[in-house]
Amino acid sequence: MKVAVLMGGISMEREISLRSGRAVAKALRNLGHEVKEVDMGEDALLQIYGLKGWADAAFICLHGRWGEDGTVQGALELLGLPYTGSGVLASSLAMSKSASKEALASKGIPVPRGITLHRTILDMELGAEPWEEVELRLGYPCIIKPDREGSTLGTTVASNRDELLKGLEEAAEYDEIIVVEEFIRGRELTVGILGVRPRPLPVLEVVPSHAIYDYQCKYTPGRTRYLVPAPLPEDVATSLQEMALSAHRALGCEGVSRVDFMMDEAGKVYCLEVNTIPGMTELSLVPKAAEAAGLSFEDVVSEILASARLKLFRRKPE
Ligand SMILES: Nc1ncnc2c1ncn2[C@@H]1O[C@H](COP(=O)(O)OP(=O)(O)O)[C@@H](O)[C@H]1O
Numbered sequence: 001m002k003v004a005v006l007m008g009g010i011s012m013e014r015e016i017s018l019r020s021g022r023a024v025a026k027a028l029r030n031l032g033h034e035v036k037e038v039d040m041g042e043d044a045l046l047q048i049y050g051l052k053g054w055a056d057a058a059f060i061c062l063h064g065r066w067g068e069d070g071t072v073q074g075a076l077e078l079l080g081l082p083y084t085g086s087g088v089l090a091s092s093l094a095m096s097k098s099a100s101k102e103a104l105a106s107k108g109i110p111v112p113r114g115i116t117l118h119r120t121i122l123d124m125e126l127g128a129e130p131w132e133e134v135e136l137r138l139g140y141p142c143i144i145k146p147d148r149e150g151s152t153l154g155t156t157v158a159s160n161r162d163e164l165l166k167g168l169e170e171a172a173e174y175d176e177i178i179v180v181e182e183f184i185r186g187r188e189l190t191v192g193i194l195g196v197r198p199r200p201l202p203v204l205e206v207v208p209s210h211a212i213y214d215y216q217c218k219y220t221p222g223r224t225r226y227l228v229p230a231p232l233p234e235d236v237a238t239s240l241q242e243m244a245l246s247a248h249r250a251l252g253c254e255g256v257s258r259v260d261f262m263m264d265e266a267g268k269v270y271c272l273e274v275n276t277i278p279g280m281t282e283l284s285l286v287p288k289a290a291e292a293a294g295l296s297f298e299d300v301v302s303e304i305l306a307s308a309r310l311k312l313f314r315r316k317p318e
């Protein structure tokens, strides 16, 4: 097949995306495909347009906005170029932590208690005090995140009102919608979902060296320990895998996703988010979990490629 690997982009996660894209391109070549690596810049639309006629499929390795959030997927739909992974709606829904949590909760998947604020609340002239609702409904410690960002960017933990206000301002640098959640102390677990007929990979436990799994812990080798399969009783692991598969389905994801969880000290599990384009460097979590299931990096890439299609239903006009 002729495959265009879309990578880079203009999101905050550009560097990670380049790493994912290069690893995927290499694997695709090993699998015998003809590959073009496309570093998506400001003129992304023209770049995609240029692929028409050459590419059989686009393999999307973009993380974050303008790539993981349905925008590029929409452009590819308009162009008629089949692409890997989730469609427009699922991508966009999963990108928003607040919207996806509502969709997950409506299917009975437990999520942390939280509230959603708009950046305008930081504008004191409106009269609303941003901490009031947080203190009333959540208390401290709480965690503050931009709604549509990844890699823990703009995310901080607050133990008092001062830290909350600083955290809101920090998050507001990344998005106009801000999510504040109860802070769940406990273990961090993640489950990859793979395949056109989606199935869960073994549960992976992340043991970061910082209080939260932040940018440094995610991308600096040696900062985090990874346990796969996670040391959990079999029934607990199975129920996490089932919950991850329900989350993947609840948002309408396709091809691949990775569902992040926290388990509190009492063993209660909360779903934090669903990533529709999880990292694909050789050190990333989905490839690691796949390896524990006996799948090579090439196997994972080949299964994701098999998900390439146009996802919006087309019915020709009479
Ligand atoms: N409610 C929470 N309680 C405790 N830790 C959290 C909570 N939400 C997020 N975290 C920590 O922050 C990290 C990033 O949050 P997450 O929601 O997965 O966003 P993203 O990975 O897209 O930045 C998590 O991996 C976890 O370490």
Ligand SMILES: [Mg+2]
Pocket (backbone or CB within 6 Å): 151, 260, 272, 273
């Ligand atoms: Mg995450």
